Each structure stands twice: as structure tokens, then as C-alpha cells.
Amino acid sequence: MAIATSPPKKIKLNRIGLELPVYRGGKTTLCAGCGHNAISERIIDACFTMGVDPTQVVKLSGIGCSSKSPAYFLGSSHGFNTVHGRMPSIGTGALLANKQLVAIGVSGDGDTGAIGIGQFVHLMRRNLPMVYVIEDNGCYGLTKGQFSPTADVGSTLKTGVVNDLPPIDTCALAIQLGATFVARSFSGDKKQLTAILKAALSHRGTAMLDVLSPCVTFNDHEGSTKSYAYVKSHDDPLEELDFVPFFEDITIDYEPGTTQEVTMHDGSRLYLRKLDQSYNPTDKMQALRALHETHARGEFATGLIYVDPMADDFLTSLNLVDEPLATLPERRVRPPRAVLDEVMDDLR
């Protein structure tokens, strides 16, 4: 595979004329080396290169170290650090109020897999257009290192306590629930994560990203299957990804049969160079099988695991007017006197 043209590196402004620093946020208060910080950097990158309009973005999160991170990217966007495990409902509400918003949600594996599993399930079912990132470290960072529901059987805490409950695989769960974009990545894999984030921003529907994001303070020891070293050595990418946004006129050449091209809802294209000849991310059964098999080997299947780029999203199904409901003028939301009269007559 070869990229035919590559844009000159000098360009400092993006598609909508903004500089990179506009996409930065406040100074992080997370631990140095925390995987979550790396993910924030990738979100900044992806939003900058995609030319996402920060005034149209809402950043949403639950509670946890991970959920603090929206304060550290896109500082000129609105954000809402909500309550533990319930960010999906706040996000749903925000999008009902204004269907034009670009919603970026950040959650943790505890925030999603434990207290928030109910809202997560229904978010996946609804296919609400939103990027939903789980920063997955297998533990509760903010409450100092307890196991989370994504911890593997046999994985240990710093204190030596062994986890003996099976993990929830959020990707497998999401696919079963009808999610339309499911990916797994690693905070340490810059290229893959950025490509997936860009594709996620091009998707119309819920884009669920489970990003392995080691907690360097509470879960980075030997015996943990979510440590940096363990994840790095057990990362098993399904494909190599290249993303071409809709506004770039680039063609990618590839040998027939080696690469699958996926056209996203906005016209962007995703090139998936197959590492395993048989993998097809639009096939649910294959996706589930891949997740199962890699997990059984003690590895993580990463990359775009499942995608259905053209499925109907929740907001479209509501048949809303084109403008945001939030700012409709009074005359469009308060019916005229004649309506009240009619309603009264019906009750007489």
C-alpha cells in the first residue's frame, strides 16, 4: 500500500481554518504516564485533522479518572462531567435538544461496565450518533485501584488479590446489542487509535471504542493483564488501518484481496489491510469469533472490529425538524389559541 499524495507538513490551519492549540484543553491533573492522557492527545489530533467545529462539540463523561479527561481536550467546547455511569443519558438528552451537535463521550471501564452497564446497553441499542470511548484500565483508578468488571480472570491487584470473575467484553457486548461501530485499540498505538477516532467521527451512529489505557499507578504491575507491558506484548491487530477523510482527494492503491475499503456515512474511506486473510469487519459472527478466539489466547484483538456504516441512527428515527429543538422560537413550540380552544371543546 502506498499513499499517492501527502499534504505538505507546513500547514498549520485545518479545514475550517483553526490551529491545533484551539483543540487543546486544560492542563491534565492525571498521573504522569496515565494512558488516558495519551488518548486525550489522540482526540485532539483527530478533531483537528478532521476539522471538527469545536463550537458544535459537546464533551461528555461519567465519573472516574477517565471521565475527568474531557477537561483536557477541546477547551473551547462545552463539556459535561456528569454522574457515575450515567453519561449516556445526558448525552442522549443533549442530542435530543440539538441534533447537530457532535458528541464525544469518555467513560471508564468501571463507569461503563459496572454502575453504567444499564445505560451503556441502551445507548448501544439506540445507535445514538456519538463517539463513546471507554478508557479501559481494568481497575477503578479514582477510587484507588479496585478491580473493575473488565479485569481478566487471574489478574491480580497490587496487593496480590486475584480476580476470579470473568470479564465483560464491552466490544462483544456492544456488537450483540446492535452497535454499529465497534473498535478496540491501545492508548500506546498512536497510528491505529488516531485512524479509529477519525473513522468514529465520520460515523453516523454510536461509535464504541474500547481503548486499553493502562493505569500506571494502580494496575501496571506484573500479574496484571492491563499493564502497559502486557497489553503491548499481547496486542493482536486485526488489520492495518488507513483513513481518508471525505474532504481529501487521496487514493490508496492496494493489491486486490489484501485490503477492504469501507465508506463511512460522510463519504470518508477506511482502508483495512488484512493481516488475517479471512477477517471481514462487516460480519458480526466473524467479529464475535475473533474477539472470543483472541481472548482465549490471552490476547487483545484490536482495530475496527465491527462496522455497519449505513444503519439508521436514533435521531433520524425521531423525524425531528432540521433546526435544533433547543433554539426553536416560541411561535414554533407554543401552539396558537385555536389549538387550546379545540382541546377544550373536546373535553366539554
Next chain:
Amino acid sequence: MPSSDAAVAERSVVASTTPVINDFSIQVATVNGSGSQTANLVLLRSIFQMGVPVSGKNMFPSNIAGLPTWFTIRANKHGYVARKTEIDFLVAMNPETAREDVLNLKRGAAVVYDEPLKLDALRDDLVFYPVPFDTLVGQVSRDVKLRRRVRNMIYDGVLSQLLGVQLEQMEVALRRQFGSKPKVVSINREALDVGFAFAEQHLEKRDPYGIEPMDENGGRILVDGNAAAAIGCLMAGVTVVTWYPITPSSSLCETLIGYLRKYRVDKETGKATFAVVQAEDEIAALGMAIGSGWAGARSMTATSGPGVSLMGEFAGLGYYAEVPAVIFDVQRVGPSTGLPTRTAQGDVLSTAFLSHGDSRHPLLFPCSPEECYSMAINAFDLAERFQTPVFVMSDLDLGMNTWMSPTFEYPTKPIDRGKVLDQETLDRIGRFGRYRDVDGDGIPYRSIPGTDMPAYFCRGSGHNEWGQYSERADDYEKNVDRLTRKFETARNWMPAPVVEINRKARIGIIAYGTTHWAIIESRDQLAAEADLQTSYYRLRAYPFRSALASFIERHDRVYVVEQNRDAQMSTLMRLELRAELAGRLRSVLHYAGMPIDARSITENVLIQEGYRVEHSEADGPLPHNAGVGGE
């Protein structure tokens, strides 16, 4: 004539020879799921159409079919519409409860009953009218299904004849019920006629009760509080409705959805100016309402006590992050396996302080459908003006029962979206600080996501006035003090109380919500029967107005009447009142799951005032065998 009838005539005591016109109550005892609701509403509506003040209360089990249900209609020429405990006229259709229903009646009451039940053997101080319903319904149709459906309409026909409820009015009511289905109207009409003819030929009127036309209901409508609230939401310009079904609040959202589909779809584009989502639970329902309130929608949800408890954490977030949302709490008795289909005013304290440390919420207390309507509109304005969740505290009695009401007034004020930041304001205030008290009233400005106004990062209480993250003690204190100031400002924006001062009165009464209707009647009873004059303060909102203290100051003793065990409103008042004033408060409490009645209040007040009272059946008869199940 049925063979037992002669015997009945011999044994029965004719209660009274003086006719009792437009002042009695009818109770219909049936099994739920038997289609009796139609017959009951037709009866209620016919009396209403005859210009007689009337109210209807349904006492139903938490069950879909097969358990006992009682529907009580009270016709009252004086306009009293509260529940009255004594039943004057019973229609006994349910074999399971019939015995007890009859034994509970006061002397002289009349009973229309299904003949095979042989209820006439139970007592000799009642007037019995046996009706062979199965035989009669056979004359209407051979179809088993149809027979089941119209069987109850026969008692309407019988009552029409016995009580003088005009048949033409019943037909009008039928048409209202089944408007577009002429076949259904006609078969029901037949059933009415069969009942009427039977009564005419076989029943000799021996009770004193009767309905005669009056002219009291001009300009009135019949409506339940939930539908009224739904109309209020429609007129308030609601844009986002997120909810989770729970009796007795479901019909609020369901009715609203009907109106929204009819009146809020853009004519040209066919697209909706509203969004409705049935959430996965009440936590999500309020989460969505708060999310959309934050993003600028006029959002609402409706629920009842169990749902309110689930909403706790989000209510606190809404309070601290200062996000508008409207929550209807149609109150009912306690947990889901309790008396979920019975009324109460039991969520007052828990809702006022719902959630974690130092949360406080404005509450509105409608007493009538008209107030469900107007307070719904007001609630949206208040929620946006004060950027906080506002609770409308209705109850099952108000929400689900049928009430007479004046027609609703079209809103006179434009929608108030509160302090939403715009360019002009931004120029005036210089720099946007989300939690800055620019105007000294505790209310900050907010910007709406997706607009071109400056953004802020919204989080609970850990922020300074610029909306920046802060855990500093002084920032926190300053912020919660401002929230207190905001709540103080809200006091005078809340619906004012309705106060009636009687200059001769030494004692005052305070009540709120549906208790009002029994208070009107009870005050008349106190005046007429014991020459006890009272003043009355009908509380309509929390936070309270300063008028509350002045009212208590004027009186030696003040009775706070409410429908809960723990004197919740009175407790809420005591938190604010000077000890000397708090000491004047007494409580009259009613918590049987049935709407409060005047007689209970009157007796309770008289006893506390030192009168000797011969105890009536003020709290009975309560059907204690009503089915109970999970909701």
C-alpha cells in the same frame, strides 16, 4: 318481576320520604378489566351534562383484570367534590366484595345488585333493587364477547330510570366516548334502554335519591389532572419528553404524546418540533431531561415516588450544575408492592431535599386540573429562570380521577427562557463566568452548547464562579451561598398562596394539593355545626412565601392538613419558622390511601379544639379486601 322482589319489599325499610336531590354518592363495585369504566364515565358525564356538580373517583387495584374496583360518583348541588365516605347508592356487580360492600352501607342506602347474589338477605334496613343482568344482556346480543362488554351499561339504564338521569344525556355521553363508532354507540344505547325498561316495569322507586337538572356547569370541562398537565406542557412549548412508565403518572406522558403528535408536527415538513423517548428507567429519564435542559431544550419527565427515589443523584446534579428540568411527581402510596394505585401526599420532604448534601428543589402543588395546567406552564418558566429542576407535586387522586374544571386560559405571558447568554448581555457583563452572580439575585447566565456563545465545562459543585475546576473551600462556600441566594429569589417567583382571612377566626388551616377540596367542605361544616370560624392558607409552592409566617402569626392555632403519616409539610415549615410560630402548628393527617374527606378533618379539628365528637364512620368504609400487587 323477579320472585324475590316481593319479599324484599316487605323487609326493606323505606329510608326517608323527603327526596334527596343532587346531594348523594353512588358507588359502583365491579371487577377490573370488566369494562365498567365506560359505564361509569357515561354516568358521570350525564350528570355533569345535566348541570349538576359532580366528581368521580376510581379506586382500583394494581392489576390488569379480575380484582375488585370501586368507582364513586358524588353529585353535589353545593359544589363539594371531595370524597365523601358514606355511600348512598351502591351498584353491586362484584360477587367477591358484594357482601362486605352491603354490610358497610349506612342505614337507608339503596342497592342495585346482580340478582343471583341475593344480597337482600343481608340486611333489612336498606332498599334493594335486584336486576337480572345476565337475562337482560341476553336481550341485547347473543355474542358472548359483546354481552360482556355492554353488561355494565345496563346498570346505567337502571340508574337512569331510578335516579332521573336523562337517557338523552347518556346517549350524548356515549357518543363522546365512542364518537367515531356508531355501531358501538348503538349497541350500548340498546343496553341502556333494556336497563331503563326493566327498571320502569319491575322496580318500584323506594329510595329518596334523585338527579334534577341544574345550571352549574356552563363553561366547564371534565378532565383528569394528568391530561390537564399534558395540555400545560403542550402550551409551555415543551421540546423534550423523556419518561419511564409508572402508575399514576403514565397517562400524563401518554396523553401528552397524543397532543404533541397532533399539534406539534410542522405542517410543511411533517417533522416534529418535539422529541419523546421512553427511557430505560427513571435515572435515565431524568438524565436525558437534564442533558437536554443543559443543551437548551424545555425538557420534562413524569413519574411517581419510586421513580423520584431513583432520580435522586441526578436531581442533585441538576441543582448544583444548575440545569433546568421539569419533573412531575404524581404521588402515590409507597413502594411498588404496597398500595401503588392509591393516593398520597407522601413525597414532600424527600423531594424537597432529594439527593446529596444541601440540595433543595422548588416544588409546586396543584390542587386542580386547572392548576395542573397553569403550573405545568409555570414550571417550565421557573426551571429556566432559576436553572434548576422544578417538581410539580400532583397525586393519584388529581392525576387519574375525573374532575370538573373551568376551561383553561391561554398563556398571557411569553415563554421565559431565563438568563440565556446572548451577545448583548456578553457585551454588558464583559466576561462570561458561568457561575458569576452578575445581577445580585443569585442567578448566573448560562450559554447553550452549539451556539456561538462562549463554552463552559459543566460539573457538579467543584467550580468557581468562572466555571473553572476548584476544590477551594472559599470557592465552594461562595457558590453554595449564591445557591441559597438564588433560592431566596425564587420565593417570590413561586405561585402565591391563596389566602382567605376570616377576621373572627382564632384558628387557621393550611393545606395544599387535593386536600383543598375537603377543606372547603370541612370549613363549612366547622362553621355550620360548631360555629367554629377558620382562616385558610392554601399553600401552592415551596420555597414558602413570607406570607406563611404572617398567616400563622394571626392565629392562635394553625392546623396543617395533609395526606401523609409524618406531617411532612408541617415539618418543612418548622425548618423555617420561628420557634414561637412553629409551636402554633397542629396536624391533621390522613394516610389511608383514599382521598381525604371533609368529615375526617372536621372531626379531627373539633377533637383537637376540645369539642366532644360522636365518632362517625369518617374513615370508613374502606374496602380492605382490595387486591394488591406489584406495579
